[in-house]
Amino acid sequence: MADTDTHDTEAHAPVETDGGHDTADYLDAEIHLFKPATPFMRDHLKVIWTMFAVWALFVFGPVVATYLATDLMTSTTLLGFPLHYLLTAIGAPGGALLLSFVYARQRDKLDTKYGIDHSTGGTAEPDADAVPATDGGTDE
Template structure:
């Protein structure tokens, strides 16, 4: 069987979404942009706000879910667990909520790192004129 190479080597790509996103992020002056939580003005802000709202909804479910389920279905939630002997609602609030919060913090950090990589934000240390090392939290320069 003969393998055919159908790719044309003379065709150039458009640079991809990551390069264009990083380029437009570098060209945007975020200090002059209006900050509106309901209608973000830049793609980075829109994506970051989506991550924040998703995390908030997950947090609310993790924290208030066991309490609400205990109110709605007290028979199921107040039964003793066979392994530890605690009621299910106690276990979910005492162990599930802190574990869920820890997992949410790892999830947020990974999503934020992915956004930073997509938009070319570098949080590396920059040297100032007096030799001190400073970090610009927004990925820009410290003036």
Template sequence: MTDNDKPDSVPESNVETDGGVAASRETADYLDARINIFSPSTPFMRDHLKIVWTMFVAWAIVVFGPVTATYLATDFMTSITVLGFPLHYFLTAVCAPSGALVLSFIYARKRDKLDAKYGIDHSSTQRETETEPAATDGGIDE
């Protein structure tokens, strides 16, 4: 086997990827496609990037919002107490990490729905094992 050949254990597929930049095709293999983040052309890539950017903006607000609010309204954020803690501390120490965790669960659910919409099944990603035994000399054929 040369460097340009595909390994024998990888099944040959007739599915052509579009790289996220060509015209949309029904035969695109969405799991192996390269993505152009600024110009995705496949519906899956567009929908996935919408989710990614939405979740990124929500994360930035959840994590950096309390810090920014404390900077802009110091007296307000330090004078209010929640469960015995100043509001700025409670939001930064409890709500920001909890919010990031909740956002990760929301992303996972949205991604599962997107995968189901486009028929992507991650349970069948295991490749067939080779039928010949592994070489004892480190894989070098003589």
């Protein structure tokens, strides 16, 4: 196999910078957690931070409520269980499942809003005439 990787500067055209960020393509934009470069990233970050806050409430809410109102949380029974146990054992995992569903719906809405398509566009069945590469890679 011939080495086609050259480090010759004349082989490639000179690169000129545009002097700023190109925000048209969200995949090529620089990622900054607190200052997203594109509207899609800003909207997605809002969804993520909202889901994180709700998750923290689901996970830490019953624990903090039990600490602050111990008598109420331990003496109140619901379905035969103390309230603090029920909220921690059922509420936290159920909340995580609910958040997963809500995130998927919100992400689908964002994808639709910004015209993002995740379909592969290829066929589901492999080509019968194609010969697989013997090394596990692709033929060039």
